[in-house]
Amino acid sequence: MSTAAVVSALMVGALALGTAPLPAQAGGGGVAGDAGRGRQVYERYCVQCHGARTDGAGEMARWSQPKPRDFRQGIYKFSSTRYGFLPTTADLDRVIQNGLYGTRMPPFAALSTRERRDVIAYLQTRSPRWRTDGPGTPIAIPDEPAPTREAVTRGRELFEANCSKCHGDGTGNGPSAVKGMVDDWGAAITPANLTLGRGKWARTARDIYVRAMAGINGTPMPESADVLTPDQVWQVAHYVQALGAWPGSTPELRKFAAELPPPGAGEPAPADTVKQ
Amino acid sequence: MVAGAALVAAALTGPTVAKADTGSGPVGHAYVLPTAGRWTAERQRVYAALRRYLEAHREIPAFARKYGMKCSACHLAVPVLNQFGQAFKDNGYRMKNGTDDLRANEPAYWPLFAWLWKDYEVDVQRVGGRTVQERGGVSDGAFVLGGLGSIGDKVSFRFTPIIYEDGNTVVDHGWIRYNQAFGSDWVNIKVGSAEFDLPIYPGREYNMGASRFAVLYAYSVPGSVSRFSVLFPQPGVEIMGHDLGSRNRYSVNLFNTGGAPRAHCVLCSPGIFGRVTHRQEFATGFLRAVRAGVFGAYATWPVGPDTSDRKGQERLGGDVELWLGSDVLPLRATVMGITGRDDRALVPGATQDPKFNAGMLQLEYVPKLPLVFYSRLQMIRNQRQAISGTPGDFGDQDFQLVGVRHALELNSRFAWLLELTYWRWTIKHVAPGGANVTNHTLWLGTHLDF
Numbered sequence: 001m002s003t004a005a006v007v008s009a010l011m012v013g014a015l016a017l018g019t020a021p022l023p024a025q026a027g028g029g030g031v032a033g034d035a036g037r038g039r040q041v042y043e044r045y046c047v048q049c050h051g052a053r054t055d056g057a058g059e060m061a062r063w064s065q066p067k068p069r070d071f072r073q074g075i076y077k078f079s080s081t082r083y084g085f086l087p088t089t090a091d092l093d094r095v096i097q098n099g100l101y102g103t104r105m106p107p108f109a110a111l112s113t114r115e116r117r118d119v120i121a122y123l124q125t126r127s128p129r130w131r132t133d134g135p136g137t138p139i140a141i142p143d144e145p146a147p148t149r150e151a152v153t154r155g156r157e158l159f160e161a162n163c164s165k166c167h168g169d170g171t172g173n174g175p176s177a178v179k180g181m182v183d184d185w186g187a188a189i190t191p192a193n194l195t196l197g198r199g200k201w202a203r204t205a206r207d208i209y210v211r212a213m214a215g216i217n218g219t220p221m222p223e224s225a226d227v228l229t230p231d232q233v234w235q236v237a238h239y240v241q242a243l244g245a246w247p248g249s250t251p252e253l254r255k256f257a258a259e260l261p262p263p264g265a266g267e268p269a270p271a272d273t274v275k276q
Numbered sequence: 277m278v279a280g281a282a283l284v285a286a287a288l289t290g291p292t293v294a295k296a297d298t299g300s301g302p303v304g305h306a307y308v309l310p311t312a313g314r315w316t317a318e319r320q321r322v323y324a325a326l327r328r329y330l331e332a333h334r335e336i337p338a339f340a341r342k343y344g345m346k347c348s349a350c351h352l353a354v355p356v357l358n359q360f361g362q363a364f365k366d367n368g369y370r371m372k373n374g375t376d377d378l379r380a381n382e383p384a385y386w387p388l389f390a391w392l393w394k395d396y397e398v399d400v401q402r403v404g405g406r407t408v409q410e411r412g413g414v415s416d417g418a419f420v421l422g423g424l425g426s427i428g429d430k431v432s433f434r435f436t437p438i439i440y441e442d443g444n445t446v447v448d449h450g451w452i453r454y455n456q457a458f459g460s461d462w463v464n465i466k467v468g469s470a471e472f473d474l475p476i477y478p479g480r481e482y483n484m485g486a487s488r489f490a491v492l493y494a495y496s497v498p499g500s501v502s503r504f505s506v507l508f509p510q511p512g513v514e515i516m517g518h519d520l521g522s523r524n525r526y527s528v529n530l531f532n533t534g535g536a537p538r539a540h541c542v543l544c545s546p547g548i549f550g551r552v553t554h555r556q557e558f559a560t561g562f563l564r565a566v567r568a569g570v571f572g573a574y575a576t577w578p579v580g581p582d583t584s585d586r587k588g589q590e591r592l593g594g595d596v597e598l599w600l601g602s603d604v605l606p607l608r609a610t611v612m613g614i615t616g617r618d619d620r621a622l623v624p625g626a627t628q629d630p631k632f633n634a635g636m637l638q639l640e641y642v643p644k645l646p647l648v649f650y651s652r653l654q655m656i657r658n659q660r661q662a663i664s665g666t667p668g669d670f671g672d673q674d675f676q677l678v679g680v681r682h683a684l685e686l687n688s689r690f691a692w693l694l695e696l697t698y699w700r701w702t703i704k705h706v707a708p709g710g711a712n713v714t715n716h717t718l719w720l721g722t723h724l725d726f
Binding site for chain 1 (some may be wrong): 343344345346349359360362363364366371372373374375469520521522557558559560564565600604605645687688
């Protein structure tokens with residue numbers, strides 16, 4: 001039997017069962033998830049860490065650092081929306097698909113779009129915030145300017161003025177980090193080591209932009225939307241990108257950034273490093 | 277851990293009920309069942325040993341502890357894999373979230389595991405419609421202490437020796453894998469004794485009895501001297517790859533047919549196996565996903581006085597798997613087909629190359645997490661007999677199986693499973709006089725996974 005015949009037979013069978021093919025990585029096509037089925041998905045894949053009551057107190061929680069989310073609180077760390085707002089469905093889908101690098105949260109890319117959609121629907125029943133507040137609006141992301149030496153230089157200055165208190169020279173060794181930091185749940189937390197070339201959530205300069213702009217809910221990482229202009233945030237993003245082997249960073253800019261004095265070692269940041 | 281496991285194994289390998297003669301010829305009745313007292317005593321001893329072991333070793337760094345997942349995350353129903361488990365396996369037992377390297381874990385958990393299984397079995401053999409043998413008793417216990425997982429981002433391994441109650445030891449798997457060569461999921465290189473990528477593997481079956489070796493992939497034509505089958509692990513090199521989520525996959529195995537005379541020398545009995553699969557998911561409707569696969573294999577087996585003459589065997593097959601109703605609690609239907617041709621030199625006295633065709637329908641239904649119902653309907657038909665004049669349906673097989681499996685306990689540390697299976701297996705014209713031989717087996721087994 002030829003391949004075409006096999007494919008044709010499958011498609012006919014699928015249509016007979018009322019199905020519609022779906023690209024594996026699609027976002028769900030706007031179809032609402034089924035919270036009941038989502039609970040089944042949750043109990044198979046998530047309960048071990050996030051707990052039977054979705055309170056983040058599953059069996060594996062005590063070996064997990066950072067701790068699993070308590071979905072009853074409606075506080076999600078990684079979101080494309082402004083600090084304090086609930087994430088979009090796409091934000092939750094991204095975390096489920098990609099996981100959170102370096103944490104206990106693995107990537108669930110093998111789950112079908114329907115499974116992911118259903119479990120998100122279930123999670124959205126677990127906090128009253130989803131009914132009262134609803135998801136936030138994703139922050140606007142202007143086109144990325146080309147990373148240049150000037151942008152990296154400027155980004156270093158902005159980083160020193162706004163980020164080095166926690167992130168230090170980029171490795172997460174700032175004064176606040178040395179003293180010790182905790183998140184909103186009282187758990188010890190350390191600033192990201194940005195020289196690793198990969199964050200828990202961020203992979204690209206665009207991701208760094210979103211994180212810098214929106215902050216990380218429930219942690220001391222603030223949003224900078226009120227402090228820096230979009231151009232300035234891009235400069236910070238390009239400087240961070242040049243600190244490590246982030247996707248999209250060039251060896252030339254990494255070498256250039258390495259030759260700059262580390263944040264905290266140079267002159268005090270000029271007054272115009274914050275948005276007027 | 278080894279000492280503890282040995283303790284439990286020793287408890288399980290107590291005296292067993294004598295079996296009746298299992299010869300294929302007609303015999304008298306030999307129906308031997310254990311007394312209730314012996315069964316109860318044995319069960320109590322097993323429970324007590326197990327309870328002591330678990331209570332004393334709750335800190336054991338078990339396989340699941342390294343990964344922090346429940347058994348049911350990877351298994352449709354233990355031990356059969358679901359799509360997430362398949363992707364985990366394809367990734368070399370890695371989560372790929374930056375914690376797969378042992379050095380990334382504190383403390384560094386070794387991905388060790390153990391299985392124990394034990395069963396009560398009743399067999400009835402009928403020849404030409406007449407019952408010739410009945411037997412029953414506790415039998416076929418086995419203990420597996422193995423390891424599988426990653427020790428670094430690039431290196432994964434699996435080593436699974438099986439120790440049967442009768443003293444036989446089989447290394448089910450033994451391989452090391454280099455993950456993501458050239459940084460790509462599409463190139464992973466495995467060296468060692470490994471299973472072929474097929475929908476069914478006997479080490480990952482609901483039923484741990486003889487029925488797991490009865491599937492179509494294990495078939496050999498009547499009279500063949502070759503012991504090759506695509507069902508069992510073969511020593512060699514595997515290159516496999518997959519996309520994100522393992523929706524498109526391929527594997528190629530270059531192997532030296534296991535068990536062949538002179539198989540100890542490299543490529544004395546070479547073979548090749550390859551398979552590709554594609555999974556399509558659907559946005560709406562009762563049909564949730566379809567996975568289709570095709571495979572081909574060519575293996576050689578030495579014949580002749582000095583076993584220097586290699587003769588070939590071809591296998592071609594396909595399979596379609598349908599996920600219906602639910603992704604996590606599905607009705608799964610799998611249709612498998614295979615056709616095979618052996619060189620006539622592999623069958624003493626053969627006058628032509630034998631051919632066969634086989635097909636199987638497997639249904640699995642998981643109404644809730646700890647419970648699974650399963651069934652199989654299989655037919656094997658010899659298309660051309662090796663020896664002219666042999667009845668065309670000589671050695672044809674019909675196999676039917678129904679079973680249910682329930683997890684009494686299913687968590688990140690261990691699973692405790694109970695299974696009840698009935699199967700009927702008919703092989704045509706193989707009894708003296710040309711009668712059919714039919715075996716009926718009722719199996720009640722328990723299975724512990726640590």
